[in-house]
Amino acid sequence: MKRLLVVNGPNLNLLGAREPEIYGSLTLAQIEARMQEWARARDCELRCFQSNSEAAILDFIQAEAGAAQGLVLNPGALTHSSVALYDCLRALALPTVEVHLSNIHAREEFRSRSITAVAALGVVAGLGASGYIYAMEYLIDRDE
Template sequence: MGKSVIVINGPNLNLLGTREPEIYGAVTLADIEALCAGHGNKLGIEIAFSQSNQEGDLVDAIQNAAGSHDGIILNAAAYTHTSIALMDAIKASGLPTIEVHLSNVFAREPFRHHSYISPAAAGVICGFGAKGYVLAIDALADIFEK
């Protein structure tokens, strides 16, 4: 495999499938991982996964991605709206990062309309459910080709 991408998921995403299915659907995090691995395989991109409910663990995953991976897909969940530390880690990593959200954050509560991640990201995909991760893999594949 040529390129490597790490998919990093933040707090409460380990509860997908049971947590607020009216918003997030019935897809589990394991389902998303299988979807990403299969799509990455088709494109010749190795996909690794990380999930934590702890902000510092997410910062560590981003920092450790540099030198091990070629790109990051990040669903920082609630930390999207609060974490300058995650934004700084993305900038420091030097890796192209795609911000992903399962729901359309702009159709939800006003506090979700602001992202600290977006200024450091190559792009943002939201509102397409699990397919957003596939779209993010495609976006990174395009970036890798440049």
């Protein structure tokens, strides 16, 4: 059985209420429930985590990486600012797919640059909640 981590960064706990015209109307709990259902059907274990704290996110990834085969990461605003998260991803070499609900390249200029994407195998952006499923599918099916 494969084990994937799903990590969501700052303010993603506000999904469903926060700018639904940009991020959609689904809550994080609804997105995670869809992911869990998809994973169960493929005999995959998911461990989901969200925090507004960069330190908590780093601690979680470091603690869980050894038992996981991949990471689906929506770093939120940390995408554009966290060298610490980038360093963590590089140090652990855990296969990672970065996900963004909105198309970060069609938004404010500062959002179009991702520090963390350089440490990821790929990026899914602008496809809403489906992006999480696409990232999971890639991590489960990819050649190792």
